[in-house]
Amino acid sequence: MKLPDCWSCGYNFKWREVIFFISGRKKCPNCFNKQYTTTKSVRKMSLWGLPFSPLPWILTSFLSWVWTWGILLIVFVIYLALMPFQAEFTHEQEPLF
């Protein structure tokens, strides 16, 4: 697992710099170029989320809602924490499809 690099100067982003970012708004702190996420990395990030989508239904069938929400929250935090490792940046907005 590797954190993304700047497409322009190769600056290696820190985890806290990419934990919350919006494609096209993110700027490199080194060369100030805008960073757009690649279509490939966006797809990869959504694929990571897919296995978790039926989780609420599975959990509520044998757990109470309080537990379900607690577990979902933890899973979501772990998911967010891992997302920066899936991100890749490029110099222009790529079409998603």
Ligand SMILES: [Zn+2]
């Ligand atoms: Zn840069």
